[in-house]
Amino acid sequence: MKSETLYTIVQVIRTLLPVFAAIGTITSIIGFWKMFQKWNKPGALSLLPFARGWIFGKDSPQKPRLIYALSDGLIVVLTPVFYYIRAYGEVQEVTVGGHLFYVDKTMLIITAIWAVCEVARFLSSVHISANLCKKNKRGKGWIASWVLMPKLSKIIWGFSGKYLTENKGGDQK
Numbered sequence: 001m002k003s004e005t006l007y008t009i010v011q012v013i014r015t016l017l018p019v020f021a022a023i024g025t026i027t028s029i030i031g032f033w034k035m036f037q038k039w040n041k042p043g044a045l046s047l048l049p050f051a052r053g054w055i056f057g058k059d060s061p062q063k064p065r066l067i068y069a070l071s072d073g074l075i076v077v078l079t080p081v082f083y084y085i086r087a088y089g090e091v092q093e094v095t096v097g098g099h100l101f102y103v104d105k106t107m108l109i110i111t112a113i114w115a116v117c118e119v120a121r122f123l124s125s126v127h128i129s130a131n132l133c134k135k136n137k138r139g140k141g142w143i144a145s146w147v148l149m150p151k152l153s154k155i156i157w158g159f160s161g162k163y164l165t166e167n168k169g170g171d172q173k
Contacts, residue, residue, distance in 0.1 A: 018083045024151055025079065031154025032056065038164040049076035053121075057128045059135050064127040071121035078114050085110060125150065136163060 032046035036055060046052045050073030057065030089104040129146035133139070146153045157163040 021079055021083065025076070027151040028154055031151065031156075031158040034158025035154060035164060038158070049073035052076075057124075057131075060128045060131045064124040067120050068124040068128055071117040071124065074117045075114060075121060078110060078117070082107075082110050082114060122147070138163070 029046045029052075032052050032055075033043035036045055036052075037043045039055070039058070041055055045055055050069050053069035053072035054065060056072075057068045060068075085104060085107045089107050091102045091104050094101045094103050094105075126143070126147055129143045132146065133142045142153070
């Protein structure tokens with residue numbers, strides 16, 4: 001493949017990334033909205049970054065619930081910041097080990113925070129998903145689905161009458 005063609009493909013993908021991020025965010029909000037309604041919570045809470053993670057982890061111990069809520073909230077808040085900096089940030093020359101790089105230092109910091117949050121959210125989601133599936137008498141395949149395809153799982157569990165039927169009535173103590 002010619003380098004010009006590869007460059008064009010990369011630019012198209014790079015241009016579409018914010019669109020995919022927006023679709024993912026909207027999908028999460030819609031799925032959480034429907035799930036929260038099944039839990040007798042206002043669906044509008046799915047719009048609040050830190051609250052939505054806290055409510056999602058309602059059947060889990062406090063530590064994974066708190067980690068999920070904080071990491072999910074930070075990711076939701078940092079996503080538009082990330083794309084804004086990517087579009088309008090300033091690139092500077094940096095020499096590392098005799099090699100010249102062009103970087104946006106603010107973008108590196110935001111990306112590092114984002115990466116830590118993604119790992120924390122992923123790890124805590126395993127625990128939260130396991131508790132959610134256990135409470136709803138669902139198999140381990142659903143845990144994998146929640147961890148690997150959370151947006152799809154939110155939509156399925158939010159819209160299907162087969163899931164979350166035992167969760168009516170609020171938080172488990």
